[in-house]
Amino acid sequence: MIVLKTKRELAAMRDAGRIAARALRIAGEAVEPGVSTWEIDRIARRYIEEQGAIPTFLGYGGFPASACISVNNVVVHGIPSKDVIVREGDIVSIDIGATYEGFVGDNAFTFPCGKVSAEAEALMKATQESLYEGIKAAQAGNRIGDIGSAVQRYVEARGYSVVRTFVGHGVGAKMHEDPSVPNYGTPGRGVRLLQGMTIAIEPMINAGVSGVKTLSDGWTTVTADGKLSAHFEHSIAITSDGPVILTLPD
Ligand code: MG
Numbered sequence: 001m002i003v004l005k006t007k008r009e010l011a012a013m014r015d016a017g018r019i020a021a022r023a024l025r026i027a028g029e030a031v032e033p034g035v036s037t038w039e040i041d042r043i044a045r046r047y048i049e050e051q052g053a054i055p056t057f058l059g060y061g062g063f064p065a066s067a068c069i070s071v072n073n074v075v076v077h078g079i080p081s082k083d084v085i086v087r088e089g090d091i092v093s094i095d096i097g098a099t100y101e102g103f104v105g106d107n108a109f110t111f112p113c114g115k116v117s118a119e120a121e122a123l124m125k126a127t128q129e130s131l132y133e134g135i136k137a138a139q140a141g142n143r144i145g146d147i148g149s150a151v152q153r154y155v156e157a158r159g160y161s162v163v164r165t166f167v168g169h170g171v172g173a174k175m176h177e178d179p180s181v182p183n184y185g186t187p188g189r190g191v192r193l194l195q196g197m198t199i200a201i202e203p204m205i206n207a208g209v210s211g212v213k214t215l216s217d218g219w220t221t222v223t224a225d226g227k228l229s230a231h232f233e234h235s236i237a238i239t240s241d242g243p244v245i246l247t248l249p250d
Pocket of ligand 1: 106107168169200202233
């Protein structure tokens with residue numbers, strides 16, 4: 001069931017989104033050679049809790065941390081750990097949700113640690129750009145397939161591949177609401193986008209093949225070929241004035 005939000009609810013979602021965005025920014029600032037992903041998670045969690053918000057991911061489906069931190073060939077759902085030390089040249093995808101006054105903000109960003117390879121830089125840039133291509137397509141009257149095809153067209157033209165095992169989603173009082181928002185699709189197909197819909201668009205883009213596999217911890221998902229993967233996400237609202245990003249820090 002797709003839940004349309006009122007103006008008041010959209011304002012509340014913007015508050016939750018701001019906290020999630022600031023937590024993400026603070027987590028990104030902590031990315032430096034030698035830091036553990038456990039430490040980055042601790043910093044993000046502390047910030048969210050200081051705002052009177054709840055780290056949405058903590059305990060979600062049994063997830064043991066507040067942020068998913070996915071380094072290099074890890075696509076999504078990396079579990080923060082004292083044993084995972086970030087090194088110069090790594091790319092670090094951080095996905096953070098905050099629940100505030102009953103609404104969820106969900107966002108992700110891939111941060112470079114120091115100087116990264118030209119290949120990594122190009123992948124991050126294309127993935128971030130593809131998110132904005134998807135957002136641009138999120139106009140009332142368009143359909144879900146318009147978003148996915150915009151993302152897909154952008155990254156495939158650059159030789160990258162779209163992860164299909166995981167998709168974006170409606171977001172609101174719950175982190176995962178209807179509809180699903182794939183990062184691939186056919187223009188003009190799928191659920192029609194209506195004013196008041198709030199969705200998380202989150203391209204997960206691989207440098208190599210699109211295939212992924214989940215490790216025995218049940219969470220950590222890596223690229224099938226061991227190549228790099230990047231992940232960017234915003235929660236947005238469909239409005240009569242076009243798409244509005246809810247997960248902005250300022
Ligand atoms: Mg999400």
